[in-house]
Amino acid sequence: MAGPMKMRATLAGGNTDVRVLMSHPMDTGQGGKTPPYFIQNVTVKVNGRTVIEGQISQAISRNPVFSFRLKGGSKGDRIEVSWLDNKGDSNKTDAVIA
């Protein structure tokens, strides 16, 4: 499961707005036919340094979109977002702050 990811990071008034899209079934398993299958960990790094370690669950929709604001940041900083699901699959993407 490594469908595409897409991210935008833009500087706005001294803060950085980040918007990241992830492809994932985010299966709750409540249909009874398939086991739960969902992203468990989301990690955000700025220039290699971890700034967010998030834990999410089945409650998040399929193909989730996350938006958040980082204090500071400057043009050219590299933001990396990665996820790890409960089957051990992962994916990541990065973008430079524009």
Place this chain on the structure above:
Amino acid sequence: MRAIACSALLALAVTPALAQKQSPFAEYQRMANENSPIELFEILGEEAWKKRQGTKNVSLEQCDLGQGPGVLKGAYAGLPRYFADADRVMDLETRLLHCMMTLQGRSREEATKRVFGNADNPSEMALLSAYIARASNGMPMRPGSGHPKERATIELGQKLYFHRAGPWDFSCASCHGEEDKRIRMSELPVLYKPEHARPMLSTWPSYRVSTSVLVTLQWRMNDCYRQMRMPEPVYGSEATVALISFMTKAAEGATYRGPAIKR
């Protein structure tokens, strides 16, 4: 740098009112649009556009969508329109099917085997539609209406829109013929009125949040006929293209804002 917030985006987007009147539905649409995963499908659509396949093992990159071979910019906003090489009016999907058959050498049967996808596996046609439609975002919708066949197609679409048939004696107008009606949380637009047609037609194809499926206008026609309990219309047929042409003509002049998101 420290994270100060990690939650769903609540920033206010600078977008014009999505519907003609202020309603809670318009507000919902606006909020949903800010967090659309549709761009993921556009990435896959680009891959599908450039993928070599068929007996001729070529991509669709030389497909003429009305603005010249391979020109995507503004192509969707100019459809449906008459194509001399096929001597008929075509919407995007019908034209893509035409290119798959003529350029790539695929059979109609193979190319239409799976035109409507599901949440796990979107269809090639839907992915292509999202990718191509994006290249018209922000442009005015100018479907063809000057050629005699274009006029005939729009007229046929109008007739079909009001044509009652099937076991429930339904027509499109049975649901989409009166203002201020809705089904659950969906407002029912009167699609021959420009003020209703514009916000609708300018946002297809769309990602449906409720089903997580990327859907196209041909799918919408197909599903409306299913809901009316009518026989299933043929994909890309004269009838479905006529209905799309009729409604798109009513939306003429609208700024294309898709591909978008729907309930």
